[in-house]
Amino acid sequence: MHMELTLLLLVLLLASAFSFLSAGAAASAVPPPPRRLLFTSMFAFGDSYMDTGNFVVMAAAVSFPVWNDKPPYGMTFFARPTGRASDGRLILDFLAEALGLPFLPASLLTNGSRAAQGVDFAVNGATAIDVGFFERNNLVPFKLLNNSLDVQLGWFEKLIKPSSFSAGTITGTGGIGGCFGAESLFVVGEFGVNDYNFLWTANMTEDQVRSYVPRVVDAIAMAVERLIGLGAAHIVVPGNPPTGCLPAVLTLLRSPGAADDDYDGVGCLRAVNAVAMHHNALLRAAVDRLRAAHPRARIVFADFYTPVYTILQNPARFGVVGDGEALKACCGTGGEYNWNGSAVCGMPGVAACGSPSAYVSWDGVHYTESVNRYVAMGWLYGPYADPPLLTPMPH
Numbered sequence: 001m002h003m004e005l006t007l008l009l010l011v012l013l014l015a016s017a018f019s020f021l022s023a024g025a026a027a028s029a030v031p032p033p034p035r036r037l038l039f040t041s042m043f044a045f046g047d048s049y050m051d052t053g054n055f056v057v058m059a060a061a062v063s064f065p066v067w068n069d070k071p072p073y074g075m076t077f078f079a080r081p082t083g084r085a086s087d088g089r090l091i092l093d094f095l096a097e098a099l100g101l102p103f104l105p106a107s108l109l110t111n112g113s114r115a116a117q118g119v120d121f122a123v124n125g126a127t128a129i130d131v132g133f134f135e136r137n138n139l140v141p142f143k144l145l146n147n148s149l150d151v152q153l154g155w156f157e158k159l160i161k162p163s164s165f166s167a168g169t170i171t172g173t174g175g176i177g178g179c180f181g182a183e184s185l186f187v188v189g190e191f192g193v194n195d196y197n198f199l200w201t202a203n204m205t206e207d208q209v210r211s212y213v214p215r216v217v218d219a220i221a222m223a224v225e226r227l228i229g230l231g232a233a234h235i236v237v238p239g240n241p242p243t244g245c246l247p248a249v250l251t252l253l254r255s256p257g258a259a260d261d262d263y264d265g266v267g268c269l270r271a272v273n274a275v276a277m278h279h280n281a282l283l284r285a286a287v288d289r290l291r292a293a294h295p296r297a298r299i300v301f302a303d304f305y306t307p308v309y310t311i312l313q314n315p316a317r318f319g320v321v322g323d324g325e326a327l328k329a330c331c332g333t334g335g336e337y338n339w340n341g342s343a344v345c346g347m348p349g350v351a352a353c354g355s356p357s358a359y360v361s362w363d364g365v366h367y368t369e370s371v372n373r374y375v376a377m378g379w380l381y382g383p384y385a386d387p388p389l390l391t392p393m394p395h
Contacts, residue, residue, distance in 0.1 A: 038390070039099050039234065042092075044187040045152045045223070046122035047194055048366060049241075050092050053083030053106035055124030058145050067346025068124070068363075072331060076356055076369050081346075085124060087330070087356040088369030092120065092187065094376030098390070099185070107155055118184075121155050123147035127198070128191035128219040129212075139202045149191055149223050157230070182233045185389075188223055190238040190304055192216045192279050196272075197243070200253060206271040213279050221286040228294050236379070236389065237287055238302040239280035241367075242309045244272030247329040247337035248364040266312050267327050280305055284386075303384040307375045308367070311360055318374070321358050330359035330368060339364035 044050050048068075059066045067073075073081040077088030083106065084090050093103050096118075104120035123145065127134070131144040195216050199209045224235055243249055245268035253269060264270050280303070287301045311318045315326040331345035331352040332338040343350050345363035353359060357370040367375075378384030382391075 038183075039101065039185040040183040041116065042096060042099065042101055042104060042118040042185040042187065043156060044092050044104055044118075044120045044122055045126075045149060045156070046187070046189050046191060046238075047126040048085040048122075048124035049190055049193075050090060050120065050122035050187065051083065051085065051106070051124045051126075052090065052092065052104055052120045052122070054108045054120070054122065054147070055145075056083040057106065057108040058123060058147060062145070064145070067344055070346040072352040073346060073363075075352065085366040086362050086369055086372060087352065089372060091372045091376045091379070092122075094373050095185075095187070095380065095389070098376070098380050107159065110159075115159060119156075119159065121152040123152070125194055126152065126191070127195045128216045129195050134198050139198050149188075149219055153223055153226055160230070182231075184232065184234065186227055186232050186235045188227070188235060188237050189220060190240055191220050192240050192283075193243055196240075196275055196279070197249075200249075200272065206274065209275050210278055213275065213282055217279065217282045217286050220283060221290060224287075224290055224299065228290075228297050232297070234298045234300075236300045236302050236385070237283065238304050238379075239283050240276040241304040242268060242273050242312070243276050244269035244274075245309070245312055245327060245360075246365055247327060247332065247339040247361050248341070250327060250337050251335055251339050251364075252341070266309070267324070268309075268312070276305060298387075300379075300389060301386045302379045303386075304375060307378050307384050308360065308371060311371060311374065315360075319358060320360055326360055328359070329361045329364040330356045331363045337364065 048055065056066055056069045058064075068085045069081045069083055071081060072087065074084065075087050078084075084093075089097075096103055101117055104118045107119045107121045110119050125145060126147045126149065127144075128149050130148050130150060131146055134140045135144060192213075195212065196209055199212060220237065224237060227235060244264075245266065249272060250267075250269060253272065262270060264273065284301050287299055291297070291299050311320060312326050315322045320326050321328070328336075328338040329345070330338075331350065332340065333343050333350050334340040345352070356362060356368045359368050360371055362368045375384065380389045382388040
């Protein structure tokens, strides 16, 4: 029962440095928008790494326990919880700021009149594979929220019906053709972390988990095809972060007989990271195929793994705590990694560290605002996106 509760808490958390580069930079400093706004709107899909509040709404409807709607979440930037799984802004928020767009509202709190500049469909715990697959195969000990990638795309398609928008905002065909589609940015992911998490916690081997990677990647590629069919012209496809370095994963998947070679030089779980890297390799290849099939679309592969792992490899360079502390959560309690599934961030008595920007992990599963900023800047200006978002756009 304890393991089931712990897994549930992990799923609820997952489910999901520009200041690093200059010690004197202000914490909220973001490069100014380009001279011409490249995008008039942005739409996002994903899990807790991109969720701006949808999970809180879905969970409340079915009495799921929620902790990221309580302090100290949001402490760094918003000074209050917003439903984001961080101490402040997410990658998505930094993208919006740099592009001159407002923070994306959660789709479950949005109607058509508020959607003109974009909506966020991401939900904490979302999977690429339909949730029914995990339930039918007894890979999870509880019922999942119905928030998979396919479901999120369905929400988007419902929202873009002509009746959902004021006259002139969208074409009369039911698709996002014309200027609306051509000047909109779509962020599809990341997806896959939760899919693999369910498989790992079902005691699958590395080879067994790896065998599901093509299915996950195919689901993401099909989603991109679906968006292009609706008229999307600019799509960002993020890969997986180094999940084997997450404090929660390091705690849950650690076995008493673990050998030294189960861990890499940073202290992360080799097998878990190997699956993440395999996912990223297949996803990058899928993006290449999509580009070849749709030369008029601009499809960006966004590297989530390298920027996070680079910080962990060089904590002092990025102003992160060292001496074996880099893998610890800022907000948590107990254990080698300051993460305990029975007392997670947001629960009574669980405190945050004094300086979240000195940590990579915020709550054991998600990243601090400083890390989110560093990743976002790498996607916007390089070197962590192919091509970077703010490069000249084809005409």
